[in-house]
Amino acid sequence: MSGFADHAVTATLTRPLRGTDLPETFRVLRGELGAPHLSAVPLLPERGPHAELAARTCAVLEELHADRQPHGWRVSGVPGDDSRRARALLAGDLNMIADVLGAESGADTGPVVVSLLGPVSLAATVHVRNGEKLQSDPGARRDLTQSWCAGMPGLRAALRRNTDGRGTVLVLHEPELDRVLGGRIPTASGYRTLRALPRHEVRTALTEAVRAARSAGAVAVALDAGPADPRWARDVGADATVLPVPDGPTAQWEPLAALHEAGVGLCFDSAAVTGRTPVRAGVERIVRPWSELGMDPAALLGTGLAPSAEISGLTPPELPAALARVTQLCGALTDVCNEA
Numbered sequence: 001m002s003g004f005a006d007h008a009v010t011a012t013l014t015r016p017l018r019g020t021d022l023p024e025t026f027r028v029l030r031g032e033l034g035a036p037h038l039s040a041v042p043l044l045p046e047r048g049p050h051a052e053l054a055a056r057t058c059a060v061l062e063e064l065h066a067d068r069q070p071h072g073w074r075v076s077g078v079p080g081d082d083s084r085r086a087r088a089l090l091a092g093d094l095n096m097i098a099d100v101l102g103a104e105s106g107a108d109t110g111p112v113v114v115s116l117l118g119p120v121s122l123a124a125t126v127h128v129r130n131g132e133k134l135q136s137d138p139g140a141r142r143d144l145t146q147s148w149c150a151g152m153p154g155l156r157a158a159l160r161r162n163t164d165g166r167g168t169v170l171v172l173h174e175p176e177l178d179r180v181l182g183g184r185i186p187t188a189s190g191y192r193t194l195r196a197l198p199r200h201e202v203r204t205a206l207t208e209a210v211r212a213a214r215s216a217g218a219v220a221v222a223l224d225a226g227p228a229d230p231r232w233a234r235d236v237g238a239d240a241t242v243l244p245v246p247d248g249p250t251a252q253w254e255p256l257a258a259l260h261e262a263g264v265g266l267c268f269d270s271a272a273v274t275g276r277t278p279v280r281a282g283v284e285r286i287v288r289p290w291s292e293l294g295m296d297p298a299a300l301l302g303t304g305l306a307p308s309a310e311i312s313g314l315t316p317p318e319l320p321a322a323l324a325r326v327t328q329l330c331g332a333l334t335d336v337c338n339e340a
Helices: 022-032 053-058 081-102 119-123 138-150 152-162 177-181 199-215 250-261 279-292 309-313 316-339
Strands: 065-069 072-076 112-117 168-173 220-224 240-244 265-270 304-307
Touching: 022 081, 022 316, 053 065, 053 072, 053 081, 053 112, 053 119, 065 081, 081 152, 112 152, 119 138, 119 177, 119 199, 138 152, 138 199, 152 168, 152 199, 168 199, 177 199, 199 220, 220 265, 240 304, 250 265, 250 279, 279 316, 304 316
Parallel strands: 112 168, 168 220, 220 240, 240 265, 265 304
Antiparallel strands: 065 072
16 A cells, blocks of 8 residues: 555655745645645744754654754754754644644545655764764664654654544655765765665665554555665565656666556656646656556556655745646546546
8 A cells, every 4th residue: 555545646745845834834735635635744944953854853753862063963862952842843733733634624534644754864864972973873873763663653643643533654755875875975074975884784774664654553654765776665665655757768667667566656756846847748758658668557546746846945825836736737647547
């Protein structure tokens, strides 16, 4: 189960947005991404460092805390003002979401999407007491993954309370996965890079994260591996992978068709947020290479579309129209798939 409706191509949101008004942003998402689409808990980093993805993720950790230093977030076992602010902000955001959902009169009880930084990229982002990246310390890496996994039940319980029992689709963001595997994460000084992590250690950490989220009650876990091979989603047991639409030859679609046949759902980054790409061209860009591989277009039902990073640069007044263009593309794709 990918978390997306199996009878349609559906839209969701996996990117941060501009603005500082979380209730209004969530109301827009609920209005534009109603069933069968999936609305998301907004990430609004313009509210300050405590609202960034790393801070949200640190707020979920169990028995570990994070504080702000000049070089970034530092993880320790001692709670401080920054840790309390990040946790309070996440709790307040979920309470505001509950207020928005409570004021609705519709019957949309579908899952809500929430994004977190995965343990591998989190270790490549935060620091330890000596100021170095946490990734540099094997023991700290293990502790961080365990803390991340241990925080899942609490997050899921809070989401259940504040979403009126709706399911949760967790998007696990691993933007640094490729650089971690390639030994390209810079040290705190920036003069050298950290040693590449063994693939088996990375695979174990991500597998544990996916299992922990699912055990806590997530209806699906989607992995966004950034520029890394999307087949990591299959290797770590994720239900779906978030990835860009290939822009090269049809052969680039072969791994994606194999993932689909292995039961991994596909969620494509869509560039259709500005209106520069006609809907027909957006449909053709996906359906044509898929069909050229001999795949049935109807197999694309159950696929997701998420606005690309371009949406993070739009102002709040531009958001509804951008989301409407994505859902319009979803509807056109659904029609083509059903007619095939």
